[in-house]
Every structure is written in C-alpha cells, then in structure tokens.
Amino acid sequence: MSEVHAHTVGYVRETMLPQQAPPATTVGFIGWVRQNLFSGALNSILTLLAIGFIYYILSGVLPWTFQSVWDANSLTECREIMMATWGDTHGHACWGVIKDRWLQLLYGFYPPYPAHPDANFGAAPDGHWWPAYIRPNLTLILLLVALAPVLFTGAPRKLLYVTAAYPFLLPWLMWGGSIWVPITAAAGFVIGYLAFHFGERTLGTLGGMIAGAALPIVWWLFLAAPVVDGLTSVLDIGLPSVQSRDFGGYMLALVLGVVAIGVSLPIGVVLALGRQSDLMIVKYLCVGFIEFIRGVPLITLLFVASLLLNLFLPPGTNFDIILRVMIMMTLFAAAYMAEVIRGGLAALPKGQYEGADSLGLNYWQAQRLIIMPQALKISIPGIVSTFIGIFKDTTLVSIIGLFDVIGLASAIRADTSWNGVYWELFAFIGFLFFVVCFSMSRYSMYLERKLQTGHK
Known part of the structure; x- marks a missing residue:
C-alpha cells in the first residue's frame, strides 16, 4: 500500500524552467506609460485632459516662437515683414528687438572695452582690439571656476585658491x-x-x-x-574705473545674486547658532534681527537703502547704491537662511549632540564635524529655495531706479522704434532666469541623491 501511495504523490522538479521574457506591456516605454499614465480610469482621464491642454498651449506658442521675424530694426518693420510673409501680424513674434538690444539687456550700459571706458555703446576704439565685455565675461568664467571645487568633489582641489581669491577679484574686475x-x-x-x-x-x-x-x-x-x-x-x-550707474541688465542681477547668495549662507549659519545660544544677549540679538528682517518686505528694505540710509550718514558720505542694495539683500536672505538652517538643527536627534559630547569635542568642533554637516544636508531643499527666491528678487531693484533687465526692458519699450513690443522681451528675460534657477534646482536634487545615506 505504501508503494502504491508513493507512486501517486507529486514529485519535485529537478530542472529549472527556462526564463521567459516579461510581458511587453509591463516593461520599457509601454510599461512606464501603463504604470504612470493609464494605471486606472481616473488617471487615464486626467492624462488625456493634460495632453489636450499641453497641445492647446503648444499649438499657440510654437508657431508664435518659430514663425517669427529676426531681421528688423523696428516694430513697424517687423509688422511689414509679417504682412508680406504670412498676411497677418497676429500669432508671430518679433525677435528683432532681441537681436537689436540683446547686448544692452545682458550688460546694461557697462563699457564694452576696458581701455576706453567712455567709448560709445558697442563701438570699438580706433587702433585697439579688445574682446567685447572682457571684464564681465572674465568675472563670470572665474565664478564658474571658483564654484567648481565647492560644488563638485571631482574638481581639482587647487582651484580652491581661485575660490578664496574670487570675493576680492569680483569687485576689482567689475568696478576697476x-x-x-x-x-x-x-x-x-x-x-x-x-x-x-x-x-x-x-x-x-x-x-x-x-x-x-x-x-x-x-x-x-x-x-x-x-x-x-x-x-x-x-x-x-x-x-579703468566703472561707475555703478553703468551697471545694468542681467549682469546686475547676477552680481547682486552671487553676492547675496554667497554671503548670506555663512551669516545665516551664525544667526541660526546664535538663536540657539545659551547666552541671553546673543540669543535675543539674533532673534530680534531675524524676526525684524522677516517681518519687513524686501522692497521696503530696498527703499531704505536707496532713500533713507543717506539721511543717517555724515554729510558728504558717498555710499555706493549697489553696495547698499547688496547689504540689504544679503541681510534679507540671511534672515531666511537662518530659519531654514535652524529647522535642520531642530530635526537632528538629541543623540547626535550627546554623541559629540561623549567624544570630548568642544562646541565648535562638534558643530563643524558632526552637527552642522547633518543639519545642512537636511536643509538642502530649503537653502536652494531661498537661493532661487533671492535671485529672482533681484528684479525688484528696478523700482529704486537701477537699470536691471526689467528696467531696461521698460526703457526699450519706451523707444519709439520698439514701442508696443512686450511678450518678446519678457520671454527672453524669463528664459535667462529659468536657466540659472533650473540649474540650481537640478544641482540641489543631484546633491540630495549624492548625500543620501538612509534606506530608500
């Protein structure tokens, strides 16, 4: 009986079945689409509505962008070319204004040639050859070189000498x-x-x-x-010296943004530590500064820097307007940066502080080696968001009379040749800001992935 039962019991397979390819609808592009866009009835409806909306937007934007006029010296000439080419002036961009004024939008009234700072805009001095705008362009190149060892660990460490020297090279190259x-x-x-x-x-x-x-x-x-x-x-x-009144355009936004971002981070770290200090005077001073700055709009601080600050200075004091704006924007960004970093400090478990004490580290050693690196890592999204916000806020300086890229756009539109141009100028300006802000956002995500130490 036992032998008969042994022959009727299922057996264990001794050889593996050959591997089969996964269904084509679950992998690759089709699999991604099914999983992310058409995973259910509601998602399918929302996907179709989104595709329709995107098509509606692009069907108007793309023809306006590419069926456009580049070679024109005035808006009237643009419209004449549009009528001759398409029979209509609507739905077509006039990029001739960008081709005509892009240097001014980028550099303002900054002299293009260093040997002759009083030369006419865009005119090369006789008997001399200079690369146009060599000083602001060299300043930008050195900025990228100085940031390389700070942002990327694979960059040569010797570039840190450029990083250390750049805060002093920037004002000398730009102002002379x-x-x-x-x-x-x-x-x-x-x-x-x-x-x-x-x-x-x-x-x-x-x-x-x-x-x-x-x-x-x-x-x-x-x-x-x-x-x-x-x-x-x-x-x-x-x-040769260059006056601050000659600064303008996107170059001015970059200078203000770089200084405010670069200086506000260390000041914000100090304010965040001071707010958590056990010394009552230090703590209350930091709290009062942070709450006052965060409670006042930036435009108010810019008006104070532009109009009221001279009233509190000795008569005859010459306090550069751009320097005043830099100070106010830096203090404004530092107050918000302090709160972002304080949030990172508060997110650390108490055991990190106790571990630093158990190792016999003093306060500054513990902050430098254990506490602050972790707090800054946690605060990366907030720090970069503050950077992006302060860079975009540089456009507010047009309200106090500085010819940044927004102020120059208004001046160009006031010219009789380009009176009526609107979307083209601001589309170009938006693209310039998008490049920098999007780059900062992408780097933030890259840094978060690189420093990720927890389980996914």
Missing part, C-alpha cells in the same frame, strides 16, 4: 581701480585670522574672538587707505 585695494582688503582677513590664533593662546577664546574681529576693522577703517595710496605711488597697477 587699483589692484592694491582688493589686496589690502584680503590682508584684513589675514590679520583677523592671525589675531584670533595668537589671541586665543594668550587671552583665551573670548579674547581671541574680540581681537580677531577688532583688528581687521581698525585696519580697514584707518590703515588700509594710506597703505593703498603709498603702494599706488610706488607701483600703479589697476583697471
């Missing part, structure tokens, strides 16, 4: 003047570092911090100018 001005400005930071280093050994940490902050201020306020004059009298090296 003696080469000794940025050198003496950099010397102030060296003096501050040495004063803190030796003061910490002899006077303690607090004494070193006071010496490191006081001596550079004394150097910049009282000693730097005589040193610059003396060095200039011995060896005069410099660039």
Whole structure:
C-alpha cells in the first residue's frame, strides 16, 4: 500500500524552467506609460485632459516662437515683414528687438572695452582690439571656476585658491581701480585670522574672538587707505574705473545674486547658532534681527537703502547704491537662511549632540564635524529655495531706479522704434532666469541623491 501511495504523490522538479521574457506591456516605454499614465480610469482621464491642454498651449506658442521675424530694426518693420510673409501680424513674434538690444539687456550700459571706458555703446576704439565685455565675461568664467571645487568633489582641489581669491577679484574686475585695494582688503582677513590664533593662546577664546574681529576693522577703517595710496605711488597697477550707474541688465542681477547668495549662507549659519545660544544677549540679538528682517518686505528694505540710509550718514558720505542694495539683500536672505538652517538643527536627534559630547569635542568642533554637516544636508531643499527666491528678487531693484533687465526692458519699450513690443522681451528675460534657477534646482536634487545615506 505504501508503494502504491508513493507512486501517486507529486514529485519535485529537478530542472529549472527556462526564463521567459516579461510581458511587453509591463516593461520599457509601454510599461512606464501603463504604470504612470493609464494605471486606472481616473488617471487615464486626467492624462488625456493634460495632453489636450499641453497641445492647446503648444499649438499657440510654437508657431508664435518659430514663425517669427529676426531681421528688423523696428516694430513697424517687423509688422511689414509679417504682412508680406504670412498676411497677418497676429500669432508671430518679433525677435528683432532681441537681436537689436540683446547686448544692452545682458550688460546694461557697462563699457564694452576696458581701455576706453567712455567709448560709445558697442563701438570699438580706433587702433585697439579688445574682446567685447572682457571684464564681465572674465568675472563670470572665474565664478564658474571658483564654484567648481565647492560644488563638485571631482574638481581639482587647487582651484580652491581661485575660490578664496574670487570675493576680492569680483569687485576689482567689475568696478576697476587699483589692484592694491582688493589686496589690502584680503590682508584684513589675514590679520583677523592671525589675531584670533595668537589671541586665543594668550587671552583665551573670548579674547581671541574680540581681537580677531577688532583688528581687521581698525585696519580697514584707518590703515588700509594710506597703505593703498603709498603702494599706488610706488607701483600703479589697476583697471579703468566703472561707475555703478553703468551697471545694468542681467549682469546686475547676477552680481547682486552671487553676492547675496554667497554671503548670506555663512551669516545665516551664525544667526541660526546664535538663536540657539545659551547666552541671553546673543540669543535675543539674533532673534530680534531675524524676526525684524522677516517681518519687513524686501522692497521696503530696498527703499531704505536707496532713500533713507543717506539721511543717517555724515554729510558728504558717498555710499555706493549697489553696495547698499547688496547689504540689504544679503541681510534679507540671511534672515531666511537662518530659519531654514535652524529647522535642520531642530530635526537632528538629541543623540547626535550627546554623541559629540561623549567624544570630548568642544562646541565648535562638534558643530563643524558632526552637527552642522547633518543639519545642512537636511536643509538642502530649503537653502536652494531661498537661493532661487533671492535671485529672482533681484528684479525688484528696478523700482529704486537701477537699470536691471526689467528696467531696461521698460526703457526699450519706451523707444519709439520698439514701442508696443512686450511678450518678446519678457520671454527672453524669463528664459535667462529659468536657466540659472533650473540649474540650481537640478544641482540641489543631484546633491540630495549624492548625500543620501538612509534606506530608500
């Protein structure tokens, strides 16, 4: 009986079945479409509605963009070409305004040739050959070089020397003047570092911090100018000076954005740490500054920088308008940055602080090695959002009389040749801002993926 039962029991397969290809409807493009766009009745309806809406938008935008006029010197000429080509002036862009004024939209009234800063706009000086706008273009190239070792770990570490020098090269290249001005400005930071280093050994940490902050201020306020004059009298090296009134266009937005973004991050870190400090005076000062700045619109701060700040300065004081705007925009961004970083600090578990204490690290070592790297990693989306916001807010300077790209667009539209042009100018401006903002957003996502250490 047992033998009969053994022959009727199912057996275990000793050989594997050959692998079969997955169904064609579950992999590849078709599989992605079925899973993401047509996974159900509701998703299918929404997908079809979205496709119809996109088609409706593109059917108007694409013909307007590409069935357009590029070779025209005025809006009237544009319309004449449209009538001769398509028999209608509607639904066609007049990109001739961009071809005619793109240099002005990018550089404002900045002199194109460094040897002759008073040369007419776009006119090469006789007897000289210079690459047009070499100074702002060189400044942009050096910016990319300086950012490379900061943003990408694969970049050569020697480029950090360019990163350290760039904050002093930028104002010298853009505004010109003696080469000794940025050198003496950099010397102030060296003096501050040495004063803190030796003061910490002899006077303690607090004494070193006071010496490191006081001596550079004394150097910049009282000693730097005589040193610059003396060095200039011995060896005069410099660039032709450019007035701030000549700055404008997209170049002005980049300069303001780079300075505000670059300076606001370290100030925001200090304010965030100060807000969590156990020292009552430090904490209340940081809280008061952050809440005041965050409670006031940026346009109000810009009006203060433009109109009211001179009233509180000694008579005859010449405080550059762009420098005033830079300071206000930096302080505004730093207040928001402090709150973003404070959120990252609050998100860290208490065990991270206890672990730093168990290792015997002091406060600054713990912040530098354990706490702040994790807080900044958590805060990456908020930090980049703040960067993007402050860069777009640079367009507000047109309200206080600076000819940024928006102000120049209005000036171009006031010209009788281009009176009536609207969409083409702002489409071009929107594209310029989109390139920078989209790049920052993509880098933020790349950095989050690179620093991802948790389980997906």
